[in-house]
Amino acid sequence: MGQENFWADDIVDEIVKTKSAFTLSTGITPSGPIHIGNMREVLTGDIVYRILKERNHIVKFNYVADDNDALRRVYPFLDSSYEAHVGKPLNKVPCPCTKHASYAEHFLTPFFVSLKKLGIEADILRASDLYATARMNKVVLAALKKTDVIKKILNEETGKETNETWSPFLPLCSKCGKNTTTKLTGFSEKDETITYECTCGDSRTVPIAGNGKLTWRIDWPARWSVLGVSIEPFGKDHATEGGSYDTGKRIIKEVFEKEAPFPIVYEWISLKGQGDMSSSKGNVVTIDEMLEVVPSEVLRYMIFKTQPKKAFVFDPGLPIFNLINEYDDGESNKNERAFTLSKLKEIQPVGIPYKHMVTLVQMTNNNFNLIKDILKRTGYTNFHEEGLRSRADYAYNWVRKFAPDEVKFELKTNLPEEAKKLNENQKKILYVFREKFTSTLTGEEIHNLLYSIIQEMNLSPKEGFEAIYLIFLGKTRGPKAGWFLETLGYEFVMKRLSEI
Numbered sequence: 001m002g003q004e005n006f007w008a009d010d011i012v013d014e015i016v017k018t019k020s021a022f023t024l025s026t027g028i029t030p031s032g033p034i035h036i037g038n039m040r041e042v043l044t045g046d047i048v049y050r051i052l053k054e055r056n057h058i059v060k061f062n063y064v065a066d067d068n069d070a071l072r073r074v075y076p077f078l079d080s081s082y083e084a085h086v087g088k089p090l091n092k093v094p095c096p097c098t099k100h101a102s103y104a105e106h107f108l109t110p111f112f113v114s115l116k117k118l119g120i121e122a123d124i125l126r127a128s129d130l131y132a133t134a135r136m137n138k139v140v141l142a143a144l145k146k147t148d149v150i151k152k153i154l155n156e157e158t159g160k161e162t163n164e165t166w167s168p169f170l171p172l173c174s175k176c177g178k179n180t181t182t183k184l185t186g187f188s189e190k191d192e193t194i195t196y197e198c199t200c201g202d203s204r205t206v207p208i209a210g211n212g213k214l215t216w217r218i219d220w221p222a223r224w225s226v227l228g229v230s231i232e233p234f235g236k237d238h239a240t241e242g243g244s245y246d247t248g249k250r251i252i253k254e255v256f257e258k259e260a261p262f263p264i265v266y267e268w269i270s271l272k273g274q275g276d277m278s279s280s281k282g283n284v285v286t287i288d289e290m291l292e293v294v295p296s297e298v299l300r301y302m303i304f305k306t307q308p309k310k311a312f313v314f315d316p317g318l319p320i321f322n323l324i325n326e327y328d329d330g331e332s333n334k335n336e337r338a339f340t341l342s343k344l345k346e347i348q349p350v351g352i353p354y355k356h357m358v359t360l361v362q363m364t365n366n367n368f369n370l371i372k373d374i375l376k377r378t379g380y381t382n383f384h385e386e387g388l389r390s391r392a393d394y395a396y397n398w399v400r401k402f403a404p405d406e407v408k409f410e411l412k413t414n415l416p417e418e419a420k421k422l423n424e425n426q427k428k429i430l431y432v433f434r435e436k437f438t439s440t441l442t443g444e445e446i447h448n449l450l451y452s453i454i455q456e457m458n459l460s461p462k463e464g465f466e467a468i469y470l471i472f473l474g475k476t477r478g479p480k481a482g483w484f485l486e487t488l489g490y491e492f493v494m495k496r497l498s499e500i
């Protein structure tokens with residue numbers, strides 16, 4: 001790394017120039033599985049939160065679930081019974097697995113577990129609660145009274161005309177349960193009520209609290225006002241010219257008489273070979289799924305090392321394996337600042353190269369006692385047992401779910417059929433090796449021994465090492481041969497060599 005400043009430190013430098021109170025807000029609409037792409041928002045919030053705290057500022061950090069947004073359509077992962085629920089708020093739509101309180105909670109529950117694992121300390125709020133507890137009443141009334149101002153702002157910023165009957169408030173119909181089919185027809189500031197008509201035929205006067213919501217472009221600045229939000233990361237879709245940040249910035253000033261938060265715009269994360277991740281497209285890797293194969297601090301590191309304005313492709317195959325290697329390796333050229341901010345207290349360093357772990361779990365079928373025996377035998381005595389066990393589980397899950405074939409192998413308990421493919425040269429290498437192999441050799445010495453035998457015979461390393469892989473794995477590739485043989489142990493290796 002050069003002398004360049006770390007992106008998040010630069011952002012915080014900018015924030016403290018214009019803001020003196022620090023409330024960070026992040027959030028999402030739980031309309032589908034919450035994925036790695038969504039994680040960028042909350043982790044961007046987290047890194048800014050940590051740096052502000054590092055500089056001794058008092059910081060609030062919240063996460064708002066927009067659980068009263070309506071179900072927009074029947075997504076590919078839903079069955080046709082959901083047709084009847086289109087237009088209802090997500091917290092009123094039934095849970096797809098029937099085990100959660102609502103559709104919204106179905107997707108939020110695993111996500112909140114992931115947030116904990118990721119070490120994120122945000123206060124969790126639900127938009128439905130903000131409305132139901134009347135915290136939004138004042139801003140709703142302000143928006144209703146200044147509907148003309150809002151219409152003017154929307155028109156000037158977006159170029160679009162709103163019609164005569166347009167209202168910033170979407171009433172929730174008490175009869176059909178939808179908030180997309182209603183029309184506001186009046187309100188009372190004194191009683192804090194609204195009156196609506198619905199296409200289902202219902203029409204009545206109800207309290208503001210719990211009976212609807214502001215439409216997104218007004219809801220967002222209204223929330224800034226109620227929660228005192230001064231910093232917010234959001235996706236580039238809101239940052240376009242005339243987009244919801246542009247209109248929000250004016251609405252908070254001209255309707256709620258406050259200032260807009262400091263914006264931190266982030267780019268999308270796409271999934272290798274499948275484009276931008278999107279719940280409704282179904283091309284997502286969920287966060288809880290990923291946390292089975294990647295330690296949380298490494299996921300943090302992945303997000304932190306790239307500045308938010310850069311899009312990147314997420315590849316759960318070899319790149320994730322390389323990233324964990326980079327993270328675990330004390331020697332590697334990693335981004336030190338991102339690394340420091342990624343660390344979570346409870347996770348201990350392991351002291352074993354991750355690529356070894358990926359080999360070990362495959363050799364032992366993730367038998368932890370065997371793994372420990374092998375490590376002790378091969379000279380690794382200084383490891384943290386709990387950390388080791390957790391790395392082993394990650395490695396094992398990764399191999400089964402995302403590892404490319406070139407990394408996968410299975411240790412054959414007997415001489416495999418494929419050993420018949422050995423040519424005369426390869427057999428000769430194995431004979432000579434058997435003569436010279438001793439129980440005291442280290443992985444590196446075994447590698448050097450094999451290499452010198454191969455060279456003496458004027459063969460290519462590929463042809464030479466292939467001999468080893470064929471008799472143990474039944475394939476032509478495998479992990480680093482010297483260390484692999486040391487790991488297998490002297491007796492096992494000698495027995496197999498004698499069977500040639």
Ligand SMILES: [Zn+2]
Pocket residue numbers: 095096097098099100105106
């Ligand atoms: Zn469920």
Ligand SMILES: [Zn+2]
Pocket residue numbers: 173174175176177178181198199200201202
């Ligand atoms: Zn209705």
